[in-house]
Amino acid sequence: xxxxxxxxxxxxxxxxxxxxxxxxxxxxxxxxxxxxxxxxxxxxxxxxxxxxxxxxxxxxxxxxxxxxxxxxxxxxxxxxxxxxxxxxxxxxxxxxxxxxxxxxxxxxxxxxxxxxxxxxxxxxxxxxxxxxxxxxxxxxxxxxxxxxxxxxxxxxxxxxxxxxxxxxxxxxxxxxxxxxxxxxxxxxxxxxxx
Numbered sequence: 001x002x003x004x005x006x007x008x009x010x011x012x013x014x015x016x017x018x019x020x021x022x023x024x025x026x027x028x029x030x031x032x033x034x035x036x037x038x039x040x041x042x043x044x045x046x047x048x049x050x051x052x053x054x055x056x057x058x059x060x061x062x063x064x065x066x067x068x069x070x071x072x073x074x075x076x077x078x079x080x081x082x083x084x085x086x087x088x089x090x091x092x093x094x095x096x097x098x099x100x101x102x103x104x105x106x107x108x109x110x111x112x113x114x115x116x117x118x119x120x121x122x123x124x125x126x127x128x129x130x131x132x133x134x135x136x137x138x139x140x141x142x143x144x145x146x147x148x149x150x151x152x153x154x155x156x157x158x159x160x161x162x163x164x165x166x167x168x169x170x171x172x173x174x175x176x177x178x179x180x181x182x183x184x185x186x187x188x189x190x191x192x193x194x
Contacts, residue, residue: 004105004112006177007119011101013170014123018094020163021130025087028052028059029154030137031147045154048084076144079136086133087160093126116178123171130164 028047051062104115
């Protein structure tokens with residue numbers, strides 16, 4: 001059984017990971033390109049939903065419907081949009097985790113005794129979904145022809161990686177605390193007389 005301090009520390013780790021998740025979705029910096037010129041370099045960044053370019057100075061939807069209608073781009077669009085869906089889905093699950101933390105921390109001893117049974121699997125599910133989204137983007141980066149020398153995985157991809165690692169560590173920590181720590185407010189053993 002875990003204690004309130006364990007859930008408190010776990011909640012702070014979760015909030016940090018959630019901030020990384022939201023930032024990775026909001027920033028259009030999953031994959032970026034910078035031209036190797038010294039003067040006025042061209043910079044193009046791809047986010048899960050938009051592409052930003054220093055040439056136009058604007059951000060446009062990505063991948064666009066016109067791009068996705070081309071047969072050679074259909075699998076790319078499906079995979080990229082799946083990655084975006086998974087990341088957005090994790091935010092919904094993270095909102096459920098916030099509710100779980102509130103219930104467990106505001107509840108009594110009974111809520112803390114069983115809270116790990118809900119929190120650990122939910123945190124692990126979020127971590128797996130983010131790992132999958134990150135892996136899809138990395139696969140596309142390695143195998144799609146549009147990414148040539150000069151393109152690189154950027155800040156949002158790194159934030160996603162940090163987020164799922166923190167969430168998986170958090171889930172493992174809660175699970176370990178549930179089995180390792182002695183029950184809260186339990187009786188202490190009386191040593192036997194010699």
